[in-house]
Amino acid sequence: MTVKLALSALFLGLVLGLLGALAKTSPYKPLQWLGGFYSTLVRGVPELLWVLLIYFGTVSLMNRLGELLNIPGLELNAFAAGVIALGLCFGAYATEVFRGAILAIPKGHREAGLALGLSKGRIFSKLILPQMWRIALPGLGNLFMILMKDTALVSVIGLEEIMRHSQIAVTVSKQPFTFYMVAAIIYLGLTVLAMTGMHFMEKRAARGFVRANQ
Amino acid sequence: MNWEVIIKWLPRLAQGATLTLELVAIAVIAGLILAIPLGIARSSRHWYVRALPYGYIFFFRGTPLLVQLFLVYYGLAQFDAVRNSALWPYLRDPFWCTVLTMTLHTAAYIAEILRGALQAIPRGEIEAARALGMSRAKAMIYIMLPRAARIGLPAYSNEVILMLKASALASTVTLLELTGMARTIIARTYLPVEIFFAAGLFYLLISFLLVQAFKQLERWLRVDACQGR
Numbered sequence: 001m002t003v004k005l006a007l008s009a010l011f012l013g014l015v016l017g018l019l020g021a022l023a024k025t026s027p028y029k030p031l032q033w034l035g036g037f038y039s040t041l042v043r044g045v046p047e048l049l050w051v052l053l054i055y056f057g058t059v060s061l062m063n064r065l066g067e068l069l070n071i072p073g074l075e076l077n078a079f080a081a082g083v084i085a086l087g088l089c090f091g092a093y094a095t096e097v098f099r100g101a102i103l104a105i106p107k108g109h110r111e112a113g114l115a116l117g118l119s120k121g122r123i124f125s126k127l128i129l130p131q132m133w134r135i136a137l138p139g140l141g142n143l144f145m146i147l148m149k150d151t152a153l154v155s156v157i158g159l160e161e162i163m164r165h166s167q168i169a170v171t172v173s174k175q176p177f178t179f180y181m182v183a184a185i186i187y188l189g190l191t192v193l194a195m196t197g198m199h200f201m202e203k204r205a206a207r208g209f210v211r212a213n214q
Numbered sequence: 215m216n217w218e219v220i221i222k223w224l225p226r227l228a229q230g231a232t233l234t235l236e237l238v239a240i241a242v243i244a245g246l247i248l249a250i251p252l253g254i255a256r257s258s259r260h261w262y263v264r265a266l267p268y269g270y271i272f273f274f275r276g277t278p279l280l281v282q283l284f285l286v287y288y289g290l291a292q293f294d295a296v297r298n299s300a301l302w303p304y305l306r307d308p309f310w311c312t313v314l315t316m317t318l319h320t321a322a323y324i325a326e327i328l329r330g331a332l333q334a335i336p337r338g339e340i341e342a343a344r345a346l347g348m349s350r351a352k353a354m355i356y357i358m359l360p361r362a363a364r365i366g367l368p369a370y371s372n373e374v375i376l377m378l379k380a381s382a383l384a385s386t387v388t389l390l391e392l393t394g395m396a397r398t399i400i401a402r403t404y405l406p407v408e409i410f411f412a413a414g415l416f417y418l419l420i421s422f423l424l425v426q427a428f429k430q431l432e433r434w435l436r437v438d439a440c441q442g443r
Contacts, residue, residue: 044418046382049393049410056406152278156386163280170288177289184277184285191276 001161005082005151010144012087017094024099042092048153050089055081055157082154090147097139101132134205141198148190162186216405220412223399230395231416237381237391241316242374248321253328267325274322279380282319287311287387312384320377331366332358364437371428375421392416
């Protein structure tokens with residue numbers, strides 16, 4: 001469940017982050033403001049507060065929507081709320097990572113693309129995106145590790161992931177230290193797994209590049 | 215949006231905010247003190263000195279703060295030795311449990327920041343200090359640490375703001391800090407959006423003030439003057 005939650009939130013966060021970074025680097029002022037507003041607001045408020053706000057705050061909204069669409073009892077389940085909250089937070093941080101990566105690409109590459117007569121969309125997808133990916137990967141890996149640990153917060157709204165399960169085990173067995181330690185070790189294992197995965201992805205993304213200081 | 219409710223409960227939220235500030239202030243200062251020896255040991259050349267801080271940092275960075283908090287608050291009570299010890303009145307109290315966990319957690323991160331800063335000091339400066347006849351300890355205290363403090367300060371300010379947001383977790387162990395207070399008020403008023411919104415504003419305000427304070431500190435320590443190499 002934790003892995004499912006983390007990967008879903010990762011996907012949503014990557015999309016949001018990419019959109020946010022595009023908005024922040026776009027030449028249009030309103031889009032810049034929108035991107036800046038999003039990343040400042042989301043990064044300024046604790047993740048736990050977002051989880052609670054999205055889970056409890058959307059109840060009345062969903063009720064009204066349910067009445068409108070004639071679906072009684074429409075509500076956001078804990079999983080969806082968790083994915084949205086964590087994806088939102090990941091997206092805000094990813095915005096900054098992607099923005100840094102976009103700015104790190106030499107201007108000449110974009111101009112070369114224009115000179116070759118590529119359209120704006122193709123410049124982005126064929127030129128900017130692959131290079132940006134390589135630069136952004138270490139930052140994203142860091143964020144993913146943080147995201148994985150933040151999934152523990154979703155236990156607060158009752159989703160049955162590692163933390164929630166260990167809480168249940170604790171109430172049954174009355175051995176809190178043992179079971180929270182088990183949870184800690186599982187998280188450590190997941191982190192190590194993610195770290196190795198990142199290592200391979202970074203290697204793959206950096207193929208064809210020689211490190212400058214070697 | 216029901217503004218009257220927000221204004222009515224603002225004093226209580228401010229109360230929660232002071233507790234949040236207390237938690238964060240103690241944690242980041244105590245964490246910094248704990249992190250200095252850890253960070254120095256972590257950047258040691260000898261593997262046996264490096265091993266212990268490495269394990270410590272690996273554990274505290276690899277597990278969620280929530281798990282650590284529950285380990286300390288609920289977990290320690292499992293051992294009779296802890297319950298019979300003189301420290302039990304403190305370890306029973308959610309406030310001290312949270313302070314302890316946050317301190318240990320942030321110390322791991324700060325130690326890692328410090329290690330990065332120590333390794334980023336240009337080699338020539340350390341060699342110059344040694345060439346002037348300073349002992350290893352003296353060079354560490356007078357040259358390396360002040361230099362590392364300036365290199366690591368931006369990362370440290372990041373960490374303080376992360377801790378501000380991590381302090382929201384204290385609400386899960388019944389502590390009435392900003393988020394805990396907001397949840398209590400919501401249980402009474404059934405207005406989650408308004409109250410969480412107000413709590414969010416408080417967090418934004420505090421982090422804004424912290425950012426400004428660190429900017430002043432950076433100016434005072436003349437961080438920018440040290441960047442040109």
